[in-house]
Amino acid sequence: MAARVQSEPFDPALVTAGLGDGAGALVTFVGIVRDDGDLSALEIEHYPGMTEAALADYGQGAAARFGLTGWRVVHRYGRMAVGEQIMMVATAARHRRAAFDAADYLMDWLKSRAPFWKREIRRDGSAAWVAARDEDEASLARWQAGRPLGPP
């Protein structure tokens, strides 16, 4: 299964195992809980059922649009400490442009259209939901020039 949603950590080497077969280019993106000074952890909530379907849908969309030879998405939910891996996208293609663009495109979809919500837990114990950023919407909109993409 090319898309996985799980609470456990993942090993990027296992996620990409075999993915380069027949390809010339393999791009990976790993998102990490960033140390911004007083962050202790992230908590990620998701929409069981819809999440898996959405990741598979976006991955298949990227594969078709960019002619990928393969792709994988793993996204965690639950609590993750600073420094832990949150999620990963891997795209394989014959040429580097397709692999880079597909990974970039998938990240834009995941940021703004996959049903995950992040909550930041500070070292003092306070917590706050992360607000969506206009620049993530703008980044996603880059791909929509010329033809409509996916849900409204």
Added chain:
Amino acid sequence: MAARVQSEPFDPALVTAGLGDGAGALVTFVGIVRDDGDLSALEIEHYPGMTEAALADYGQGAAARFGLTGWRVVHRYGRMAVGEQIMMVATAARHRRAAFDAADYLMDWLKSRAPFWKREIRRDGSAAWVAARDEDEASLARWQAGRPLGPP
């Protein structure tokens, strides 16, 4: 040492070890000998001495331009069979845009400005030097708008 030139295979997990520390985004690109039907192997020649300096130079340039928290480049030389890994770029940054752009930028530099030359060995034993492609020059030129970059 963030740039390495070697004939031996490399393990992407070892190349990126520790690279995500303090980052929010880690992008990797791995180039693989692509099966194009009758290719048997690639032979890569390089310019010892200059190669190491050029990779370090381009990596440091990318780190400065995109504000990377870290980067690694490994490039092999010698003979590689179809399916083998040729080279790898890894870029780490606080945000995904910088990590993606820096990896893309470094690949453009390596394709056209690092002193490597590829020769394709066909299954029938014939061999031919790979010609540089105009589209690789065009891809590199994308980054030059606004300010001159590196050597002429």
Added chain:
Amino acid sequence: MAIEVLYFAWVRERVGLPRERIETGAATIRDLLAELALRSPGHAAALEDHAALRCAIDQKLTGLDAPLAGVREVAIFPPMTGG
């Protein structure tokens, strides 16, 4: 008709429930939000600002004006922050 309504993130926290089953004759999600907002002060606080809400019908993202006829599951949530 009976619809399962799911809430996520701060919408869930303000409503005070992760999900509830309701009977409604609402034609669209926007109409449904107006109905739900009358259920409690928590519902009102969660659902009053439509611009801050996103929704899915039967696990597919959609707009607030999507029709509800034949729908089994509606989810209401803030803009997503994955990745």
Added chain:
Amino acid sequence: MAIEVLYFAWVRERVGLPRERIETGAATIRDLLAELALRSPGHAAALEDHAALRCAIDQKLTGLDAPLAGVREVAIFPPMTGG
């Protein structure tokens, strides 16, 4: 002056040597190429089409019109195909 000249890829193959030490008074790489081309038919075949050549002086990429004064090492090669 004495300069070490290095050749790579098909330039090396056509010249028939990976490197050679030469005495030259050439002012630029372009002048040096013209001198080297007289050394053998292989040199001529390798070096006649300047548009197909790239070069480095003391291991830094440069243009064919770069001056040679004080230079120790010049490398002549086809466009690079790394990555």
